[in-house]
Amino acid sequence: MGILHISEELCSNAYPGRGILLGRSLDNKSAVIAYFIMGRSENSRNRIFTETEDGIRTEAFDASKMTDPSLIIYHPVRKVGDTTIVTNGDQTDTVRDALLEGKDYISALRTRCFEPDGPNFTPRISGVVEKDGAYALSILKSFEGDPSCNKRFFFEYDAPVAGVGHFIHTYMCDGDPLPSFRGEPKAVHISYPIEQFSELLWNSLNDQNKVSLFVRYTDIETGEFKQVVKNKHV
Numbered sequence: 001m002g003i004l005h006i007s008e009e010l011c012s013n014a015y016p017g018r019g020i021l022l023g024r025s026l027d028n029k030s031a032v033i034a035y036f037i038m039g040r041s042e043n044s045r046n047r048i049f050t051e052t053e054d055g056i057r058t059e060a061f062d063a064s065k066m067t068d069p070s071l072i073i074y075h076p077v078r079k080v081g082d083t084t085i086v087t088n089g090d091q092t093d094t095v096r097d098a099l100l101e102g103k104d105y106i107s108a109l110r111t112r113c114f115e116p117d118g119p120n121f122t123p124r125i126s127g128v129v130e131k132d133g134a135y136a137l138s139i140l141k142s143f144e145g146d147p148s149c150n151k152r153f154f155f156e157y158d159a160p161v162a163g164v165g166h167f168i169h170t171y172m173c174d175g176d177p178l179p180s181f182r183g184e185p186k187a188v189h190i191s192y193p194i195e196q197f198s199e200l201l202w203n204s205l206n207d208q209n210k211v212s213l214f215v216r217y218t219d220i221e222t223g224e225f226k227q228v229v230k231n232k233h234v
Contacts, residue, residue: 023165082131
């Protein structure tokens with residue numbers, strides 16, 4: 001498959017759902033995190049990212065139109081010590097609590113499974129980034145839409161490559177029901193500083209379905225970071 005261009009991956013897919021990209025900046029100085037959400041229903045599209053003390057959370061843009069907060073209101077990004085967690089659901093808190101107890105993210109995610117939103121049974125995708133920039137990704141999903149069988153996959157990247165990231169998302173494409181992501185995370189180029197990369201990601205997401213985007217570049221040596229938050233509703 002080789003190293004792909006993230007803009008081509010996103011532009012060719014109207015509905016990848018929610019996506020996590022982790023990697024290393026082109027100058028090899030920063031750990032890169034990107035997370036986006038998309039939506040097809042009014043309830044799912046009625047969201048924004050807001051910044052918190054330890055990351056970000058989703059909130060209703062118009063509280064009067066929120067019909068069901070379950071599965072769509074959560075903390076996508078949280079930091080525990082030197083570890084940053086990014087996920088597409090409340091498993092962020094499951095991992096956070098485990099780390100605070102001295103456990104690891106894999107054991108935490110072994111207590112969880114895909115989302116209970118049949119017939120889609122949306123996969124839970126998660127990532128962790130360490131102080132040195134090493135990162136890991138995982139996906140918890142059903143077996144071909146069968147809710148009686150949960151599958152867990154873990155991918156670890158101990159030696160990130162400059163200008164390269166790995167990208168995982170919840171759905172292969174649009175559909176009814178939505179087909180779960182298959183295979184291992186895709187290697188993609190990270191060729192720009194945070195401002196240009198954020199614009200590239202945002203402009204590549206389907207305009208009708210995109211909702212919010214979070215991008216953070218963390219200096220591996222100092223721990224200082226820059227971040228960009230984009231919301232369709234502003």
